[in-house]
Amino acid sequence: MTTTSDTAVSNTAVSRGRRVLEHLCETIGPRWAGTPAEHAAAEFLAEELRDLGLQVTKTPVRYIGWEPLEGSFLHVWAPERLDVPICPYYYSAPTRANPVSGWLQPAGRAVMGLYEGRDADAVGPPAAPGGPEKFAIIGFRDDVVGYVVCGGLEIPRPGGFTQYADPVVLAGKALTDRIAIWGAAGTPVGVRLHVAARYRPDAVSYNVIGELPGESSRCLILGAHYDSLYHTPGAFDNGSGVMALIEAAEALAGRRLPLTVRFCLFGAEELDFQGSRHYVLSLKERGELAQVAAMVNLDAVGNPAGERRRFHNFRVTDDALGGLVEEALQQFRVAERYGWEEVLSPFPWRRVLYSRGSDYCFFAQEGVPAISCGANGAIHGHTPEDTIENMDPGVSALKGQMAAWMVEQLAARLAP
Numbered sequence: 225m226t227t228t229s230d231t232a233v234s235n236t237a238v239s240r241g242r243r244v245l246e247h248l249c250e251t252i253g254p255r256w257a258g259t260p261a262e263h264a265a266a267e268f269l270a271e272e273l274r275d276l277g278l279q280v281t282k283t284p285v286r287y288i289g290w291e292p293l294e295g296s297f298l299h300v301w302a303p304e305r306l307d308v309p310i311c312p313y314y315y316s317a318p319t320r321a322n323p324v325s326g327w328l329q330p331a332g333r334a335v336m337g338l339y340e341g342r343d344a345d346a347v348g349p350p351a352a353p354g355g356p357e358k359f360a361i362i363g364f365r366d367d368v369v370g371y372v373v374c375g376g377l378e379i380p381r382p383g384g385f386t387q388y389a390d391p392v393v394l395a396g397k398a399l400t401d402r403i404a405i406w407g408a409a410g411t412p413v414g415v416r417l418h419v420a421a422r423y424r425p426d427a428v429s430y431n432v433i434g435e436l437p438g439e440s441s442r443c444l445i446l447g448a449h450y451d452s453l454y455h456t457p458g459a460f461d462n463g464s465g466v467m468a469l470i471e472a473a474e475a476l477a478g479r480r481l482p483l484t485v486r487f488c489l490f491g492a493e494e495l496d497f498q499g500s501r502h503y504v505l506s507l508k509e510r511g512e513l514a515q516v517a518a519m520v521n522l523d524a525v526g527n528p529a530g531e532r533r534r535f536h537n538f539r540v541t542d543d544a545l546g547g548l549v550e551e552a553l554q555q556f557r558v559a560e561r562y563g564w565e566e567v568l569s570p571f572p573w574r575r576v577l578y579s580r581g582s583d584y585c586f587f588a589q590e591g592v593p594a595i596s597c598g599a600n601g602a603i604h605g606h607t608p609e610d611t612i613e614n615m616d617p618g619v620s621a622l623k624g625q626m627a628a629w630m631v632e633q634l635a636a637r638l639a640p
């Protein structure tokens with residue numbers, strides 16, 4: 225993309241990060257992994273990093289892709305007729321018959337992944353899964369023809385990690401509420417399900433990496449994913465993290481730190497972390513993972529407008545990094561600016577190891593010390609309402625400054 229410098233000239237009062245946020249969310253829009261829009265975002269961001277004087281690489285990430293198509297539905301036909309809003313899980317198979325029909329049978333509780341809820345300090349067996357109720361659809365030949373997970377929202381948000389390659393959908397609260405009533409009476413529930421989706425064996429995304437060479441080739445990684453779900457402009461998740469990363473890169477560009485810094489814009493995070501998974505695996509295969517001193521991840525770091533809590537959420541892999549986060553919060557007077565009641569209580573950091581929340585997870589699993597900067601519980605996250613109007617870019621800019629400061633501190637403290 226070559227028009228960015230014109231934009232910069234006409235918008236001199238707007239920060240680079242803010243301009244990048246607007247281009248991603250408003251000019252490009254939804255950036256689902258493997259689509260031309262995601263590729264346009266990658267090229268645009270590569271240009272931005274080059275413009276900051278960084279050494280930029282754009283690495284293709286090939287994976288077995290998946291995308292939803294128009295026309296999925298769930299219709300209840302017994303004990304009464306009801307159309308339920310649904311979202312196919314990622315990697316849900318399309319229904320083979322068109323549609324499938326059968327009776328719901330309890331199938332336990334849906335879990336996000338095998339490590340869900342497992343803390344680094346945990347001892348003993350993991351707790352029983354506490355996810356939403358899941359039902360198999362038993363077809364008229366007594367075979368499982370699909371799955372329905374009962375969600376807690378009127379309009380469910382697309383979600384789910386790789387589970388089974390069966391047709392599986394998340395259903396709206398209407399079904400959850402009825403099933404609570406019907407189930408108590410022992411009433412059989414008959415449904416018809418159609419899932420329109422396809423696998424894309426030729427899918428490709430890109431990791432865009434800008435390197436700031438330091439005195440040592442040992443490096444720090446500052447990461448943020450630039451893709452979004454297929455139906456949302458993805459401002460908070462994760463235009464806000466990209467904005468913060470760009471502002472941090474701008475603050476550090478031209479410096480020579482004791483460690484090398486890699487600004488990593490990962491693709492396909494929303495599709496089971498394909499971008500960062502590929503990056504960590506390839507570092508490991510080349511024997512370069514030991515060169516990574518620490519990773520700082522920015523995902524969903526703008527305060528959702530109207531949401532008074534939970535926007536300073538940090539998680540770390542060790543106490544030293546937790547101490548650094550505390551110092552950063554003090555350095556940027558977060559308590560005075562926002563009030564401690566705005567900060568998660570208990571103190572806003574806990575261990576991230578085994579948590580599958582964002583691109584830090586494969587680094588943490590491989591033993592790389594990691595800091596996760598990001599908010600949970602965004603009211604608009606993963607919905608079409610995740611727009612710039614519904615977030616606070618000021619908080620995103622602050623997170624960019626904090627990230628630059630933490631990277632600088634880490635470079636000094638972890639230098640060989």
Ligand SMILES: [Zn+2]
Nearest residue numbers: 461462523524
């Ligand atoms: Zn995200």
